[in-house]
Amino acid sequence: MKNNFLPYRLLTLLIFVCLLANGTMGQTITNHFPESGNVGVGTLNPSNVQSWNKVLEVYGNSSAKLLVSTNLESVKMGMFSHFNWAGARGIVGTESQHDLSIQAGYSEKIRVKLNGNVGIGTTNPTHKLSVNGTIKTQEVNVTATGWPDYVFKPEYKLMPLSELEAYIQKNGHLPNVPSEAEVMENGVNLAEMNVKLLEKVEELTLYVIELEKKINSKDF
Known part of the structure; x- marks a missing residue:
């Protein structure tokens, strides 16, 4: 009798584990991780209106955040979206107290300092905008304090x-x-x-x- 009952117990345990893995016990499934295709975190239908080959969407009802961090120096960089954090907007930046660097071809092109200075072609901008190179524009409007x-x-x-x-x-x-x-x-x-x-x-x-x-x- 014991030998006949053991397979049923194993089958029940296996079903229980599968339910936990799929998140169907006590909560609604909100994540979608297929073997191939789009990936949704917080959504079963990640947006892909432009028909990209692969999409990763992190969805939140009023805000969402995607972080990339390191243990050393506790550097945190992320992409954020918020409905009412100083106005509805999308945000790219560092969450930790570190500069933001924008690179192209593994070569730094733009540096945003914590003090708000922005450098193009320089990693240590000393003004609100420091450009190490030429600037081409159609118009420059300079505010004057007198005439x-x-x-x-x-x-x-x-x-x-x-x-x-x-x-x-x-x-x-x-x-x-x-x-x-x-x-x-x-x-x-x-x-x-x-x-x-x-x-x-x-x-x-x-x-x-x-x-x-x-x-x-x-x-x-």
């Missing part, structure tokens, strides 16, 4: 040409314009330089007007 129309106000003191000549001979550059040495060391602030250049153009305009008046009055 030199004060040159045309009656109270503006235009330097006499004799003093301007003496300044140039002594310093080798125009007043209120950085020298070559300063530019080579510190670079050029485009907004500030445009203001300074326009200031000089407006001063030059006043010099020309003044010179024309002298010519017309024959006051030489």
